[in-house]
Amino acid sequence: xxxxxxxxxxxxxxxxxxxxxxxxxxxxxxxxxxxxxxxxxxxxxxxxxxxxxxxxxxxxxxxxxxxxxxxxxxxxxxxxxxxxxxxxxxxxxxxxxxxxxxxxxxxxxxxxxxxxxxxxxxxxxxxxxxxxxxxxxxxxxxxxxxxxxxxxxxxxxxxxxxxxxxxxxxxxxxxxxxxxxxxxxxxxxxxxxxxxxxxxxxxxxxxxxxxxxxxxxxxxxxxxxxxxxxxxxxxxxxxxxxxxxxxxxxxxxxxxxxxxxxxxxxxxxxxxxxxxxxxxx
Amino acid sequence: xxxxxxxxxxxxxxxxxxxxxxxxxxxxxxxxxxxxxxxxxxxxxxxxxxxxxxxxxxxxxxxxxxxxxxxxxxxxxxxxxxxxxxxxxxxxxxxxxxxxxxxxxxxxxxxxxxxxxxxxxxxxxxxxxxxxxxxxxxxxxxxxxxxxxxxxxxxxxxxxxxxxxxxxxxxxxxxxxxxxxxxxxxxxxxxxxxxxxxxxxxxxxxxxxxxxxxxxxxxxxxxxxxxxxxxxxxxxxxxxxxxxxxxxxxxxxxxxxxxxxxxxxxxxxxxxxxxxxxxxxxxxxxxxxxxxxxxxxxxxxxxxxx
Numbered sequence: 001x002x003x004x005x006x007x008x009x010x011x012x013x014x015x016x017x018x019x020x021x022x023x024x025x026x027x028x029x030x031x032x033x034x035x036x037x038x039x040x041x042x043x044x045x046x047x048x049x050x051x052x053x054x055x056x057x058x059x060x061x062x063x064x065x066x067x068x069x070x071x072x073x074x075x076x077x078x079x080x081x082x083x084x085x086x087x088x089x090x091x092x093x094x095x096x097x098x099x100x101x102x103x104x105x106x107x108x109x110x111x112x113x114x115x116x117x118x119x120x121x122x123x124x125x126x127x128x129x130x131x132x133x134x135x136x137x138x139x140x141x142x143x144x145x146x147x148x149x150x151x152x153x154x155x156x157x158x159x160x161x162x163x164x165x166x167x168x169x170x171x172x173x174x175x176x177x178x179x180x181x182x183x184x185x186x187x188x189x190x191x192x193x194x195x196x197x198x199x200x201x202x203x204x205x206x207x208x209x210x211x212x213x214x215x216x217x218x219x220x221x222x223x224x225x226x227x228x229x230x231x232x233x234x235x236x237x238x239x240x241x242x243x244x245x246x247x248x249x250x251x252x253x254x255x256x257x258x259x260x261x262x263x264x265x266x267x268x269x270x271x272x273x274x275x276x277x278x279x280x281x
Numbered sequence: 282x283x284x285x286x287x288x289x290x291x292x293x294x295x296x297x298x299x300x301x302x303x304x305x306x307x308x309x310x311x312x313x314x315x316x317x318x319x320x321x322x323x324x325x326x327x328x329x330x331x332x333x334x335x336x337x338x339x340x341x342x343x344x345x346x347x348x349x350x351x352x353x354x355x356x357x358x359x360x361x362x363x364x365x366x367x368x369x370x371x372x373x374x375x376x377x378x379x380x381x382x383x384x385x386x387x388x389x390x391x392x393x394x395x396x397x398x399x400x401x402x403x404x405x406x407x408x409x410x411x412x413x414x415x416x417x418x419x420x421x422x423x424x425x426x427x428x429x430x431x432x433x434x435x436x437x438x439x440x441x442x443x444x445x446x447x448x449x450x451x452x453x454x455x456x457x458x459x460x461x462x463x464x465x466x467x468x469x470x471x472x473x474x475x476x477x478x479x480x481x482x483x484x485x486x487x488x489x490x491x492x493x494x495x496x497x498x499x500x501x502x503x504x505x506x507x508x509x510x511x512x513x514x515x516x517x518x519x520x521x522x523x524x525x526x527x528x529x530x531x532x533x534x535x536x537x538x539x540x541x542x543x544x545x546x547x548x549x550x551x552x553x554x555x556x557x558x559x560x561x562x563x564x565x566x567x568x569x570x571x572x573x574x575x576x577x578x579x580x581x582x583x584x585x586x587x
Binding site: 002003006007009010013014017018019086089090091092093094095096097098099100101102280281 | 338341342343344345364365366367368370372373374376378379380381389390392393394395434435
């Protein structure tokens, strides 16, 4: 157990002291700014004076381009290539000789990735709140007219793509919940990428695989019309609004998405460790 | 499981026989036998793609042989389960946490096994010629400093077996000399078994007790620079042409080649100091004498067929 904890500690240091996080901060800033601008322009179009800082995050996490491409790819490139990279550079040999087993080494890679997913989403939330405040959003935890879906009644084009909130909803709690949900989704996808790099140890593969799968998923989504595809599509489940009857005609039950991500996470972890036991490092 | 008693003094740390490794139809290692005892430095040389890295991977438990048997530090080399053998590994392209100092990197690595004192990182940094109080991040290190740090992580926990892959890569001449003496010290003083790969044949010859020449995955030749008397070749430069005849008259000497009228290569059949004494007694005017460091080079070229 001590060995495993020391491995996790070392991997955490490697992961979080990396200068790659500057890229994450830049990406958080970019999507936060774009989301805040979008909310502000919608507010202007709808003639609404006040909008909340949480509206920017709610809009951001329901934008497929931001979540499925920009944020997911950045996360995968920062946190999910260490297994492949360590094998390429043979640092894996140095560390695994000390870890004593491939299983421990896998745990030492997987646990920090999970923490990185949470930290990444906290960063997204923090950056979007800060930039929304800078852009003129109100610092209130009460849902704004946007969040309550009232603007859509006046002008459907002014309604942003996110689930309307009840008037008594605490927006901080709601957006933290959304961040945790996205952390689970990113963790599951990250674990699948780790499992893939256990079989194919090429450091550029995780980022490419992430973009490729989401792109393919989106293209198939355009051509395949039917609710069944939404059920198997991984990227659709990333969006919080896909679970809301107020936004889409055929919403996904939240439990099905939680089960989907947990299943992907567990299966990927099992496949990854079994692959790692068999392959030459 | 084929387990040998490695705690017995002198018992082999590595004892593998007939190792083969194939990837599909391609054989990268073919019937390699290797034994390394405590205090022994074994060299592994061969052209790129000869199978050196594959052999190291098998020995360190990172890869399993397609065929063959034996053990490394008591662990069956074919084993697919159980703990991996702990050996010091110095890899060719050392990677560390770039934003941390060398000492902090070592502390994190040594912390995995948790079996060393807190001062070990500082001590081993001093031993390899790095400043333990240097707080500069590793990203500012030169290749030579990285090599030293990589060596430090390999030997810091005093493993019984150390594998050094191209340890002199990126070192300046002084660093190479220091590395050479440190490797010998690891074997002679600390009693470690050392497996060393390098493309610098003279360095390998100078430091190794035995050298395995690997080509196309096969151990073509085992060269023993110091232990086999027959293989000791000296380069001798004498004062005059008359001295050449006197050299030939010394019974324990065979002239095996000449590099000029007064410069020759001789193979000796006695210990080198005794031979020098006999040459002096035979009135040979010795201008210069030194060990022929090209012996391994010749064996290498013969083995790889160049």
